[in-house]
Amino acid sequence: MKDGTPHSEADLRAGHRKRLRERFLSDPSALPDYELLELALGCVYMRRDNKLLAKRLLARFGCFDGLLSASSEELAGVEGCGPAVDSFLVLLREIIARASQSNVQQKQAITLPDIVEMGRRRLKHCAEEEVWAALLDKQNRLLMFKKIRHGSMDHVSLEPLEVVELMIKSRASSLVLMHNHPGGTYMPSQEDRALTGRIALTLRQLGLFLHDHVIITSDAAFSMMRDCRLK
Template identity: 80%
Template structure:
C-alpha cells in the first residue's frame, strides 16, 4: 500500500474531529465558540464537516444564548441546518432548564432573579404563550415550578380560581406567575394587568401572597409588580429578596 496516497475526505474529517476533541479535553475554555459548537454538532451530523454550519448559526443568532432560544422556523432558515439540530437544541435546553431549577430548589430563600432565570430557560424559546408558576413556602423556598397553561401564539387563558386551587393543593403560601410573549413585546397588555389584579385579589381573601407576575421574552423580562401603573392590593404583596 502506498503510504503517500492522499487520505479520503472521511479520514480527514475523522482526524480533524479527533484533534478537536483532544484540544477540548485538554482545555475546554481554550476553544472558540464556533469550534465548541462544531464539536457539539458532531453528535447530530456524524459524517459531515460542521465548521461552516457552526459559524452560520452563531452569526445568525449572535451567540449561544440566542441559538438556544431559536425556534424551529428560525433554524430552518439557516443553510445546512435540519430538524435534527432543533431536536438536539431542545435536548440541551431541557438539560439546562432542569439544572437551573435544581440549583434554585436548593436555595433558601430564593430570589426573584433566581426565578426569572429559570423562567427564561423555560419560556425564552417558546413559540406559543405559556403560563408557569413558582410555588413557595413561608420561608420563600421553591416548592414547585411547573407549567399550568399552554395557549396560542398571542393568547393564553387563566382563571384566578385555578391559581388558588393549585396553591391550596400544594400547601404553598406565595406564588410568582410567569408567562411569555413570543412576539418579543415585554410590556403587559391590558388583559395581563386585569388578570394580575384579579389573581391578587382572589389570593388576598385567603391570606395567600402574590410576589410578582413576570413577562418573559427571548431578550428581556418585565416585573408587573414593579410597574406602578398596575393597581393590585399592595399590602398583600411580599417582596422577594433581590439577592440570596
C-alpha cells in the same frame, strides 16, 4: 494503512474531530464559537464535516443565544440544517432550564431575582406564550416550578381558580406567576393587568399570597409588583 497511502475522507474527518475534541478538553474557553458549535453538532451529524454548518448557523443567528431562540422554520431555512438540529437545540434548552431550576430548588430561601432568572432560563426561548408558577412554602422555599397553561404566539388564557387549585394541591403558601411575550414588548397588556389583579384578590381572600407576576421576553423581565400593578 501504509505511509504515503491517501487517507479517506472519513479518516480525515475523524482525525480533525479528534484534534478538535482534544483542544476543547485542554481549554474549553479557547475555542472560537464556530468550533465549539461544530463540536456540538458532531453529536447530531456524526459522519460529516460540520464546520460549514456551524458557521452558517452563527452567521444567520448571530450568537449562541440567538441560535437557541431560533424557531423550527428559521432553522429549516439554513442550508444543511435538518430536524435533528432542532431537536438537539430543544434538548439543550431543556437541560439549561432544569439546571437553573435545580439550583434554585436547593436553596433554603429564595429571592425574587432567583425566581426571575429561573423563569428566564425556561421561557426566554419559547416561541409561544406559556404561564408558569413558582410555588413557595411559608419559608419561601421552592416547592415546584410548574407550567399552568400553553397558549399561542400572542395569547394565553388563565383563570384564578386554576391558580387556587394548584396552590391547594401543592400546599403552597405563596407564588410568583410568570409568562412570556415571544418577540414582543415586556410591558403588560390591559388583560395582563386585570387578570393579575383578580388572581391577587382571590388568593388574598383565601389567606394565600401572590408575590409578583413577571413578564419574560428574550432580553428582559418586567416585574408588575415593582411597577405597582399589584396592590
